[in-house]
Amino acid sequence: MPLARLVLPSFYQDSVKLMRLAREIGKKKGVSEVAALMGTPSNHEILLQAGLAGDSEVEAGPNDLVLAVEADSQALAFEAIEEAKAFLTEARAGAGGASDFSPSSLAGALAAAPESNLAMISIPGAYAAKEAMDALRGGLHVFLFSDNVAVDDEVSLKREAIERGLLLMGPDCGTAYIGGAGLGFTNAVKPGRVGCIAASGTGLQAVASQLDALGEGISHGIGVGGRDLSAEVGGLMTLHALDFLADDPDTEIVALISKPPDAEVLPRIEEALENFDKPHVVCFLGAEKPGWAETLEDAGHAVAATLRGESYEPENFFAQAGLKEKIASLEPGGALDGGGVLGLFSGGTLAHESRLILESLLGDVSWNKDAGRHRILDLGDDRYTVGKPHPMIDPESRAETIAQAATDEGLGVILFDLMLGRSSAQDPAGPLARAIKEARGKDWSPLFAASVVGTAEDPQGMVEQVRILEDAGVVVLPSNAQAARFAAAVVRPELLEGDGS
Amino acid sequence: MKDLRRKPLRVVNLGLEIFADELRDQNVPVTHVRWRPPAGGKPHLLEILEKLEELDR
Known part of the structure; x- marks a missing residue:
């Protein structure tokens, strides 16, 4: 298939921006593959595996941006490349305006805004520890989003922070x-x-x-x-x-x-x-x-x-009135009894909590593996995000995973989370709901159960996101723990007879 | 850490620009750094740079 490539030397861009650009260009009619990556060794590997590598990228380094587009025709591929380049150069010109001063180093930022008191660091892990240490030595608290920071560095950074009375949040x-x-x-x-x-x-x-x-x-x-x-x-x-x-x-x-x-x-x-x-x-x-x-x-x-000055006793989920009837009323009736549960998560802690709950109710649950009757996949884990955006930023790849998984007739329930809030996707429910509607339109489909983390004030709107899922036929539970227990009850209805604990 | 209670939050952002945008939306002042890998991202040059910095200190 025709391929066009372009290297923009000394054109560093952050990964979220590049993923969004690739997604936008990928929507163009006739465009089948888009890559917009910095020329790091691991990205060269990704380009190679995707069949998007060419001779010109060999020389591209970590500061050089590589654009590659595969399309129905050569003209279309070049057109898409030009569009991506125009988008990036315009954005850069806009960011460089006099009204929006942007220094090129931490030291420059501190000179311009000496009253700064916190550094947010989300650069590649290999460089993050040094910048974090410089920030601490400059008297700043640090929010360290970067992962792949060595544990020795983490200890040194935290000791330095404590000595200076500062917070070092992270890494990761x-x-x-x-x-x-x-x-x-x-x-x-x-x-x-x-x-x-x-x-x-x-x-x-x-x-x-x-x-x-x-x-x-x-x-x-x-x-x-x-x-x-x-x-x-x-x-x-x-x-x-x-x-x-x-x-x-x-x-x-x-x-x-x-x-x-x-x-x-x-x-x-x-x-x-x-x-x-x-x-x-x-x-x-x-x-x-x-x-x-x-x-x-x-x-x-x-x-x-x-x-409130009260004590709290958790309720028994399985003893709640009407649950048995609710499960019985869900299509396709009791046919899912004995099926497996597949958890497809974007939140790591929510995935972990679901695994613990399902294990206590159903026995073995495999973790980030393709095998096993009950499985949990933390799709935000490094192994699933190579060359792909995190599912909280871009829901499309999780929608594809859901569509594929929904054809597995050994499954009873597909369980998932939906994370709303700042920095998350604008409409995380939309792509998932479309995949689920399509799956449910077929002769057979598993049940879908989910929980949504968010508030009424979140940019995506909690009520609207829940409605989108429910319209697609998803059973939305009030919490992650309840969603896991609900999934367990669907595939193992005897939980409803006992006390379930 | 008391400074976080006495003074308003003022952030320097290195990395994902989306984080700076989200803070600005919350009316938190942010200086976004146009960060890029030092020494062109070349490990041997970076090592030399770091050694020079150590000597400076």
């Missing part, structure tokens, strides 16, 4: 709230009196959004990175964040949300919590202890109840 931190402002992937939640410390992004998003629905707001939401509670890092930033929230007059209660700490680290965290003089709710997904919340939803409810 997707979400934070500081004094009412959302950093990264956040939902439009009210400011309030709940302080959160969370390992990762989507767990914090889920709890903050739920608290918003319960009438509570967030004082600060501090992301500490998925490795903070490992033996190597030793909970450095979790403990530091606890100190910060202990002194914070706006914070009345603290929620701590993470996978379980390493056995070596847990005693340190428990000791700090014993000495913590504000009420707190702990949710270590996968670890049980009296008083700890088992699910993200329980954590949110427990915080709200504590603030």
